[in-house]
Amino acid sequence: MAQFQGIEKEMAELMVEVLNLEDIQLDEIDPEEPLFGDEGLALDSIDALEIALAVSQNYGIQLKSDDPDNSRIFASLRTLCAHIELHRA
Template sequence: MISPMSDLHIELKASIIEQLNLEDINLDEIENDEPLFGDGLGLDSIDALELIVLLEKDYGIKLNDPQQGKEIFNSINTMAAFIEKNRTK
């Protein structure tokens, strides 16, 4: 179990804010367990594609099937856990 305040969590939030142009949102406004899509942060399917690019670019993880993203991108926690397990860089 990685700490919820790990560097990875913070790093992820910062890259999500940058990559998805969420300029009005601060790091601490994104909760670790809050849903990223739908009612939570309110991301959409275009953002999901951007997150796939982010995984590959920053962590060397290639997702070939966009459908896979659904579970991985549930929250910052699920993303961080997936990255910890699969990262190649």
């Protein structure tokens, strides 16, 4: 499993809390695995909305549902965190 970089551990903890993923341990989260679909965390569109709200509240970044880059931004924990670090207020 890849190691957490930058804010990845902080964001993983936030996702576990916000999405009520109590059955997932932080060491089970691979920052390079997909967040959505059948692999990785297997999150859904409601989870994406909750993550976007948490990112807005904690990092001051607006993630909009109609952003054409969402598939890239939400591809993995690593890509989400890279986007946050790039646009952080």
